[in-house]
Amino acid sequence: MKAVELQKYTDEELKQMLDDLKRKLLDLRFQLEMNKLQNHSQIKLVKRDIARIKTILRGRELGIRR
Incomplete structure (x- = not known):
């Protein structure tokens, strides 16, 4: 998800997503x-x-x- 998209969420929603x-x-x-694990790049994407x-x-x- 892009940072611009995440800006639209409230703090509570972001904490839940976190x-x-x-x-x-x-x-x-x-x-x-x-x-x-089939796709190792998933770990990298989730960390980001x-x-x-x-x-x-x-x-x-x-x-x-x-």
Whole structure:
């Protein structure tokens, strides 16, 4: 998901999405360890989405707007 799209969500929605993505990352890591993961790039994409959400939340906390 792009950062511009994430800006439209409220803080509560972003926090919920963050929790969901963290759970998904955990599941992907388990699949990786069990050699069941088909697409290894999924881990990278989920990590980037987590970073984007955290960046937006921190920016709002500091009062930074674009």
